[in-house]
Amino acid sequence: xxxxxxxxxxxxxxxxxxxxxxxxxxxxxxxxxxxxxxxxxxxxxxxxxxxxxxxxxxxxxxxxxxxxxxxxxxxxxxxxxxxxxxxxxxxxxxxxxxxxxxxxxxxxxxxxxxxxxxxxxxxxxxxxxxxxxxxxxxxxxxxxxxxxxxxxxxxxxxxxxxxxxxxxxxxxxxxxxxxxxxxxxxxxxxxxxxxxxxxxxxxxxxxxxxxxxxxxxxxxxxxxxxxxxxxxxxxxxxxxxxxxxxxxxxxxxxxxxxxxxxxxxxxxxxxxxx
Amino acid sequence: xxxxxxxxxxxxxxxxxxxxxxxxxxxxxxxxxxxxxxxxxxxxxxxxxxxxxxxxxxxxxxxxxxxxxxxxxxxxxxxxxxxxxxxxxxxxxxxxxxxxxxxxxxxxxxxxxxxxxxxxxxxxxxxxxxxxxxxxxxxxxxxxxxxxxxxxxxxxxxxxxxxxxxxxxxxxxxxxxxxxxxxxxxxxxxxxxxxxxxxxxxxxxxxxxxxxxxxxxxxxxxxxxxxxxxxxxxxxxxxxxxxxxxxxxxxxxxxxxxxxxxxxxxxxxxxxxxxxxxxxxxxxxxxxxxxxxxxxxxxxxxxxxxxxxxxxxxxxxxxxxxxxxxxxxxxxxxxxxxxxxxxxxxxxxxxxxxxxxxxxxxxxxxxxxxxxxxxxxxxxxxxxxxxxxxxxxxxxxxxxxxxxxxxxxxxxxxxxxxxxxxxxxxxxxxxxxxxxxxxxxxxxxxxxxxxxxxxxxxxxxxxxxxxxxxxxxxxx
Numbered sequence: 001x002x003x004x005x006x007x008x009x010x011x012x013x014x015x016x017x018x019x020x021x022x023x024x025x026x027x028x029x030x031x032x033x034x035x036x037x038x039x040x041x042x043x044x045x046x047x048x049x050x051x052x053x054x055x056x057x058x059x060x061x062x063x064x065x066x067x068x069x070x071x072x073x074x075x076x077x078x079x080x081x082x083x084x085x086x087x088x089x090x091x092x093x094x095x096x097x098x099x100x101x102x103x104x105x106x107x108x109x110x111x112x113x114x115x116x117x118x119x120x121x122x123x124x125x126x127x128x129x130x131x132x133x134x135x136x137x138x139x140x141x142x143x144x145x146x147x148x149x150x151x152x153x154x155x156x157x158x159x160x161x162x163x164x165x166x167x168x169x170x171x172x173x174x175x176x177x178x179x180x181x182x183x184x185x186x187x188x189x190x191x192x193x194x195x196x197x198x199x200x201x202x203x204x205x206x207x208x209x210x211x212x213x214x215x216x217x218x219x220x221x222x223x224x225x226x227x228x229x230x231x232x233x234x235x236x237x238x239x240x241x242x243x244x245x246x247x248x249x250x251x252x253x254x255x256x257x258x259x260x261x262x263x264x265x266x267x268x269x270x271x272x273x274x
Numbered sequence: 275x276x277x278x279x280x281x282x283x284x285x286x287x288x289x290x291x292x293x294x295x296x297x298x299x300x301x302x303x304x305x306x307x308x309x310x311x312x313x314x315x316x317x318x319x320x321x322x323x324x325x326x327x328x329x330x331x332x333x334x335x336x337x338x339x340x341x342x343x344x345x346x347x348x349x350x351x352x353x354x355x356x357x358x359x360x361x362x363x364x365x366x367x368x369x370x371x372x373x374x375x376x377x378x379x380x381x382x383x384x385x386x387x388x389x390x391x392x393x394x395x396x397x398x399x400x401x402x403x404x405x406x407x408x409x410x411x412x413x414x415x416x417x418x419x420x421x422x423x424x425x426x427x428x429x430x431x432x433x434x435x436x437x438x439x440x441x442x443x444x445x446x447x448x449x450x451x452x453x454x455x456x457x458x459x460x461x462x463x464x465x466x467x468x469x470x471x472x473x474x475x476x477x478x479x480x481x482x483x484x485x486x487x488x489x490x491x492x493x494x495x496x497x498x499x500x501x502x503x504x505x506x507x508x509x510x511x512x513x514x515x516x517x518x519x520x521x522x523x524x525x526x527x528x529x530x531x532x533x534x535x536x537x538x539x540x541x542x543x544x545x546x547x548x549x550x551x552x553x554x555x556x557x558x559x560x561x562x563x564x565x566x567x568x569x570x571x572x573x574x575x576x577x578x579x580x581x582x583x584x585x586x587x588x589x590x591x592x593x594x595x596x597x598x599x600x601x602x603x604x605x606x607x608x609x610x611x612x613x614x615x616x617x618x619x620x621x622x623x624x625x626x627x628x629x630x631x632x633x634x635x636x637x638x639x640x641x642x643x644x645x646x647x648x649x650x651x652x653x654x655x656x657x658x659x660x661x662x663x664x665x666x667x668x669x670x671x672x673x674x675x676x677x678x679x680x681x682x683x684x685x686x687x688x689x690x691x692x693x694x695x696x697x698x699x700x701x702x703x704x705x706x707x708x709x710x711x712x713x714x715x716x717x718x719x720x721x722x723x724x725x726x727x728x729x730x731x732x733x734x735x736x737x738x739x740x741x742x743x744x745x746x747x748x749x750x
Contacts, residue, residue, distance in 0.1 A: 042560045093303065097476065121561075123319050127311035149561060155319055162318040176566065205309040210302050213291040220279045220287055238288035240299055246288075249281045 031073065031082035033192040034109070038102055038133055039117030040126050041088030044145045046070070047175040048117050049085045052185065076189050084111065090125075092132045093240075104244075106136045107230070108253070113191045114140045115184070120150035120157045120172070130166065134200035135233040140168045141187050148174035167199040202232060213239060225254050331562050335436070344440045351433070353526065355424050359497075363416035370415060374408035398598055406594020409647050410586050417494055418579045421463055426574040430565035434459065448537045449544025451480035454487070458536060461491030465704055466711040473715070479550045483540050485712055486725045489704045490532040490539070495586070495642030499699045500525050502646055506679045507692025528700050535701065539728075547724070589640035589707055597637055597648060615656050625734060626694040626741030628686065630656060635698070640706045645699070650678065653685035690744050694737045701733035 039045045053072030070085040086105055087098035106114060114137045118126035123144075130142055144159055163170040169187045173180030190196040206214065217235035222228060234254065237245040248254045279287075292299075338347050382404060386396040428434060434456055442452030453475050461468030468488045475481040492500060501521070509521030544550060600611040611633065619629035634648040682691075703726045704712070713722040 091304075093300065124312050124315035127315055128307050131307050131310055149563075154321055156321070158318045158320070162314065165314045165317060176563070201310075201314075203303075203306050203310050205306040207302050207306075210295050210299065210306075213295045217284070217288055217291055220284050224279045224281070224284060235288070236303065238285070239292050239295060240303075241292065246285060249284055252281065 030080060032079040033081045033112040035081050035083045035188055035192070036105060036109070036111035036114045037083060037085045037117060038106065038114055038129070039088055039143075039145075040090055040119060040122075040129055043088070043117045043119040043126065044175050045085060045088055045117045048115070048143055048145060048173065048181075048184075049083060051175050051178055051181045053083055074185070076185050077193075079189065079192070081188070081192070084109075089129065091129060092136070103136075106133065108248075111137070112139060113188050115143050115188060116140055117143045117145050120144045120147050121153055121155060123157060123162075131201065131203055134166065134168065135202060135236075136230045138200050138229045139191050139198055140200060141184070141191055142166060142168060142170045143175075143184055144170055144172040145175050147172045147179065148177060165201060167201045169196055169198070210239075221249075221254075228254065334562060338433070338436045339439050344436075348437055348440055351428070355421065355428070357522070358424065359417050359421045362420045366416035366419075367412050371408070371412040374412060375405065379405065379408065394602070397602060398595055402594040402596075402598030403591045404594070406590040406597070406644060407587050410590040410641060410643050411583070415579070415583055417497060418463070418583060419575060421494065422574040422579050423571045425459070425463060426570045427565045427567065430563065430570050432560050432562045435560060444537060445540065448540035449550070450483045450487075450540040451475045451477065454480070454484040454536075454540070457484050457488060458491050458533075461488040461493060463494055465489055465491065465493045465708040469708060469711045469715055477550075479544075479548045482716065482721055483543050483548055485715065486543065486721070486728065487536045487539050489708070489725070489729050490535045490700065492529060492532060492700060493642065493705075495645075495705065496699050498643065499645050500528055500696055502678065503692050503696050503699075504528075506682065507687075507689050510679070511689075524696070528696055532700050535732075539732075586641050586643060586707075589705070590644055593637060593640045593644060597644075597651065600637070601651070611652060612656055615652060624741070625698075625737040626690045626744065627698060627737060628691065630685065631691075631695060631698070635702060638705075639703070642699075642705050650681060653681055656685070690741060690748075694740055697736055697740065698733050701729050701736055703727065703730040 037045055037049055049070060049072065052074055054074070071082065072085075073080060073082045075081070084105065086102040089099045089102050092099055092103045092106075105111070114133055116130050116133050118130055134140060142162070144157060144162070147157070150157055157172070159170040159172045169191065171180060171184040171187045173184055175181065187196070191198060214232055214235045217238060218231040221231040221234050221238075225231070228234065234245060234249070238249065295302075337343055379400065382400050383396070386400060437459065438452050438455040441455035445452050445454050454472075456474065457468045457471045459468075460471045465488050468491060469485050472481050472484040472488070475484055504521040504524040505517070508524040509517035512520040600614065601609050603610050605613060614633050615629035617629070618632040622628040622630075622632045630649055630652045634645050634652055637648050638645045703709070709722060709726050712725050713719070716722060
């Protein structure tokens with residue numbers, strides 16, 4: 001395949017997480033990058049998914065419509081992207097099945113890019129999920145969807161300001177009209193190929209005691225699993241006594257994740273902060 | 275360099291720190307997230323101008339979720355959708371039947387004869403399997419092609435969550451989940467689809483209730499039975515210019531009975547086998563969005579209509595073979611079908627039905643849509659009506675309702691048989707596709723059995739009671 005000609009060693013190939021992804025039920029044949037689609041319910045995730053893939057997954061105007069994980073793909077700039085539509089959730093911190101699926105996929109599947117679809121008319125509530133996802137992954141794009149409705153309700157959303165505050169690119173879209181989709185695709189590819197580096201915002205307003213505890217524990221976790229992108233979040237889950245996370249630490253499953261894609265991988269060296 | 279902390283070290287350190295941060299960790303984290311989110315949102319969002327004077331969304335919401343107008347609007351909307359489906363499906367149904375049954379079927383028979391196919395193979399393949407498939411296509415495709423896009427348009431527009439909102443209180447009183455309103459609505463298209471849709475319900479207890487009661491939503495395959503029997507037996511009671519309205523009313527009555535049964539059985543289950551509190555149901559009412567009509571029609575045709583149709587065809591083909599076989603295998607000079615009908619007849623009559631109907635429901639387990647053709651075929655067979663139909667074990671449907679009525683009345687049908695058939699069509703076991711879907715969704719033999727047999731037993735009891743009361747009053 002064409003990847004042979006590129007000077008990319010096998011173990012740094014973006015499809016390196018094959019084993020994890022296959023375990024999560026993702027067919028990993030012939031894809032260069034895996035893109036996850038997360039977001040609150042009824043923010044138009046499935047519509048974004050359809051615009052990106054050209055598929056016709058059923059969309060509906062009610063929350064909780066996507067009950068199974070949908071997959072599709074698209075080709076951009078000679079690279080093949082696999083898109084995985086996760087169930088819509090308001091948070092990643094509670095116990096419902098949907099949230100578990102989304103959380104497990106982001107953590108253990110380690111998608112190359114996570115697109116977080118946010119409703120521009122309900123930004124504050126949507127940001128709750130955005131911030132949680134940014135704790136888990138360091139490569140994300142916020143798709144600020146339903147911009148048409150925001151305009152209709154006379155909201156002005158400053159997407160540049162938002163991108164600066166969140167530390168990840170923001171692509172404003174109106175997916176139902178196909179507006180902004182080309183920009184979204186380009187942004188996804190820039191993050192996937194490392195042309196744009198993300199410095200995701202981490203939550204800052206915790207009480208001091210909690211902040212200190214997370215810091216201490218995260219330092220230990222980072223020492224044990226160098227390269228793990230979400231030590232803070234793992235620390236938080238351990239403090240909460242999350243059984244799944246305790247098991248991942250005990251069995252060393254976390255180690256696989258931390259070794260999978262070192263931050264200084266050749267393909268991502270051109271860190272052009274925009 | 276310090277050595278790497280071992281997993282146990284990390285876990286014990288986590289356990290120690292957990293004591294230091296205290297018990298309200300989760301709340302503290304959520305609060306921190308909310309604070310950050312609100313700060314960021316404040317900086318990024320501004321409002322221009324003043325609020326639009328008239329908020330259309332809110333005005334519509336006030337109307338469709340109002341205590342007084344909500345339910346009438348809901349019933350009206352559903353009636354319009356059903357009426358359009360019923361009225362609109364007639365013509366294309368006839369056209370497909372004309373093509374597949376009246377044109378292709380004789381052509382195929384001719385072809386088979388010209389290549390010298392043995393009569394039994396020709397009968398099994400063409401009269402059995404091909405005709406079953408043709409009938410399912412003719413009866414199912416047009417209503418689905420009308421019903422699913424209309425339903426999807428309502429969904430796309432944002433009406434369904436309002437229906438759920440309206441029904442939520444009733445479902446909660448029954449100890450079930452408000453989202454069951456959505457899955458019930460899906461059931462009016464196809465119970466298997468409705469059962470898959472119950473995945474939106476998180477609590478396993480409430481999901482099981484939704485799965486078990488989904489059968490009380492009349493699916494596509496049962497609409498033709500309801501409409502035809504209502505027209506023949508109930509519409510005929512009224513004067514001709516009212517007949518249409520009266521038979522439509524009878525069908526709506528059966529639908530409402532199904533809704534009532536859904537509540538009653540939900541209540542019963544949540545107070546016996548599936549005891550528990552109804553979980554709180556928070557679903558935001560999404561904004562109304564202008565539906566994208568062409569896209570919706572396209573996706574609902576591809577995703578739902580063809581998918582469901584394919585499944586029905588797959589199940590109907592073997593059923594067609596069975597019908598032909600039981601009608602053509604003779605034991606002691608009498609076909610298997612007649613043996614069975616005679617054997618089932620006493621029980622059927624006790625229920626105000628008859629042996630033909632019971633056998634038809636056994637044969638039609640794979641797909642409800644073949645009930646009426648099977649009933650007619652078996653009636654002709656058992657009553658030995660000369661000069662009607664197309665031979666033993668050949669499914670057919672009469673062009674006019676008058677001809678159908680003639681056959682049924684000659685077969686000993688009364689008004690009671692008609693009413694009880696409508697009841698039994700509402701309350702009986704789910705089709706095999708649905709049973710299989712229930713098993714796949716619950717992975718439990720026990721609950722699949724309950725979901726299959728509970729409605730069947732209820733149907734027997736309901737028909738029996740109606741028959742007894744009827745005979746008491748009518749003295750027959």
